[in-house]
Structure formats: structure tokens, C-alpha cells
Amino acid sequence: MILSMKTYPTLEQTVGETPLVRLQRIPGALGADRGNVILAKLEGNNPAGSVKDRPALSMIQRAEARGDIKPGDTLIEATSGNTGIALAMVAAMRGYRMILIMPDNLSVERRAAMTAYGAELILTPADKGGMEFARDLATSMQAEGKGRVLDQFANPDNPLAHVETTGPEIWCQTDGEITHFVSAMGTTGTIMGVSTYLKGQNPAIEIVGAQPAEGSQIPGIRKWPEAYLPAIFDRARVDSYESIEQADAESMARRLASEEGIFGGISAAGALVAALRVAERSTNATIVFIVCDRGDRYLSTGVFNG
Numbered sequence: 001m002i003l004s005m006k007t008y009p010t011l012e013q014t015v016g017e018t019p020l021v022r023l024q025r026i027p028g029a030l031g032a033d034r035g036n037v038i039l040a041k042l043e044g045n046n047p048a049g050s051v052k053d054r055p056a057l058s059m060i061q062r063a064e065a066r067g068d069i070k071p072g073d074t075l076i077e078a079t080s081g082n083t084g085i086a087l088a089m090v091a092a093m094r095g096y097r098m099i100l101i102m103p104d105n106l107s108v109e110r111r112a113a114m115t116a117y118g119a120e121l122i123l124t125p126a127d128k129g130g131m132e133f134a135r136d137l138a139t140s141m142q143a144e145g146k147g148r149v150l151d152q153f154a155n156p157d158n159p160l161a162h163v164e165t166t167g168p169e170i171w172c173q174t175d176g177e178i179t180h181f182v183s184a185m186g187t188t189g190t191i192m193g194v195s196t197y198l199k200g201q202n203p204a205i206e207i208v209g210a211q212p213a214e215g216s217q218i219p220g221i222r223k224w225p226e227a228y229l230p231a232i233f234d235r236a237r238v239d240s241y242e243s244i245e246q247a248d249a250e251s252m253a254r255r256l257a258s259e260e261g262i263f264g265g266i267s268a269a270g271a272l273v274a275a276l277r278v279a280e281r282s283t284n285a286t287i288v289f290i291v292c293d294r295g296d297r298y299l300s301t302g303v304f305n306g
Contacts, residue, residue, distance in 0.1 A: 015053045016165045018045045020173040025259045035284035044294035048089040056086035058161035071095035074147030078134035081110035088117035101134045154231035162193025182275040182289040184221045184267040185209040188233040195237040209238045210274040216246035220267030242274035263295035
């Protein structure tokens with residue numbers, strides 16, 4: 001009897017190594033006529049569907065390695081969606097009880113994905129303070145001994161995931177030709193980690209953060225009050241900021257799907273709006289933006305009905 005010696009990857013080994021693809025239609029005259037290339041990093045290709053798979057795996061694996069947690073423990077996290085879904089996946093993989101706290105005004109698809117992985121979901125009233133209230137509740141639950149908060153907002157293992165994976169992937173996929181990196185800013189782990197790596201390779205690379213314009217509500221893009229600014233955020237790692245209107249992000253999400261065939265989320269579309277502004281003032285630029293997640297997480301919002 002011949003036994004197969006082939007080894008197969010586990011699910012966690014499929015996180016990362018996502019495609020980087022060139023936009024063909026949306027850039028228009030901002031692209032070929034000016035020598036610009038706009039590239040989309042398709043993070044929705046991760047197993048739980050977003051860029052947050054990377055830090056979720058990093059935070060749990062590294063906490064285990066330090067002896068901070070062990071399978072069977074209860075983990076707690078405040079989330080607006082993608083990190084919670086990713087943590088729920090990793091918790092299911094590695095044997096943790098996962099409690100997720102999320103404002104009740106976020107999409108039902110996100111809630112369903114979290115509970116499908118076996119996580120327990122606590123919904124907080126959005127009118128009590130949104131994510132700020134959810135973060136405070138997570139902290140108080142930990143103080144009461146109900147579990148351990150991984151704290152994506154202050155945990156250095158969050159941006160470290162992007163220093164070790166996302167940044168190097170982008171550098172290699174562009175053969176070091178990247179001139180601008182554009183990312184939505186929420187937890188800020190992605191932009192902090194990628195900036196750290198890319199600036200280490202070439203300090204001239206411009207790091208651009210997409211933030212919501214005053215009064216705009218864009219899932220995955222935040223402008224935090226000073227008291228709640230993520231501890232992992234370092235202003236020195238971002239060269240410039242673009243304020244994104246909600247209507248522009250939603251319109252671009254529809255365009256990204258219908259004109260490029262990339263069904264991405266609204267924050268990804270906001271990052272593309274920012275990337276196009278970079279292209280307007282640039283020539284011979286290689287601009288990379290992050291497609292944080294997939295558009296099917298937002299179907300119930302009606303954004304794609306317009």
C-alpha cells in the first residue's frame with residue numbers, strides 16, 4: 001500500500017498572498033495618458049473575506065506564543081465588522097469562545113457572518129456612542145473577568161501583521177516600483193504596518209490615508225475623537241490625508257463593480273476616490289490602494305441598488 005506524502009495547507013496558511021490587479025477603465029486619462037498605474041490589492045480574497053484576517057490571525061497566534069491565552073479561553077473584541085468576522089474565524093479554528101461587541105446600525109451580513117463562525121454577538125445602541133461605546137463596554141467586561149480583550153486599537157500585533165505580510169507582498173508584486181500607497185483609515189493597523197515596511201524600503205513612497213468628510217458615515221473609515229485615537233496610530237507614518245464624501249464612496253463602489261468587475265466594499269471605494277486624486281496630481285506613478293473587503297457584506301444597505 002502506497003501512502004501519499006503530500007501535505008495540504010491548513011486554513012490559516014491561506015491568509016495573505018492576495019492578488020494585485022491593474023484597473024483598466026476607471027482611471028481613464030489619469031492612467032495611460034499620464035503614465036500612471038492604479039493597482040488594487042484584493043483583500044477580499046482572504047478566507048474570511050477581508051484584510052482583517054491578517055491581524056486577527058497575528059493577534060491570536062502571538063498571544064498564544066507569549067502564553068497570554070490558550071484554547072478554551074474567552075476572547076472579547078469591539079468591532080465594526082471585518083475584524084470581528086476574522087477573529088470569529090480564527091477563534092473557531094483554534095478553539096476559543098469569542099464575544100464580539102458591535103453597534104447595532106451595521107449591516108446584517110456582518111452579524112450573520114460572525115454568528116456563523118460561532119461567535120457570541122452583543123449589539124450596542126448606535127445612538128449611545130457607536131464604536132466608542134462598544135470599546136468601553138469591551139474594556140469593562142474584561143475588568144469584570146468575563147474574558148480577554150485583544151484590543152485591535154492598541155495591540156502592536158495588528159500593524160505587525162502588515163509589516164510582515166501586506167507590505168512585503170506589495171513591494172514584491174510591484175517590483176519595488178510603487179510610488180504611492182492609499183488606504184482607508186479605521187483601526188489604522190493596515191496603513192501603519194504597510195507604511196512601516198514600505199518606508200523602510202524607499203522613504204520617498206507617499207502614504208495617503210482616506211478619512212470620512214465631515215458628516216459622512218462610511219463603513220470601515222473613521223476619524224476618531226482624540227480620546228479614542230488608536231494607540232497604534234503614529235501621525236508621522238502618514239504623509240497626507242484625503243477627506244471622502246459618503247456619496248462619492250458609495251458611487252465609486254458601484255462603479256468599481258460595474259466598470260472593473262471588482263465587487264469591493266465602500267471603504268475600498270473611498271480609498272479609490274483618494275487614489276484617483278493622487279493620480280490627478282501625478283505622472284508616471286504606481287499607485288496601490290487596498291480593497292479591504294467584498295461588496296456582498298453591504299448588500300442589505302442598498303448601496304448597490306443606486
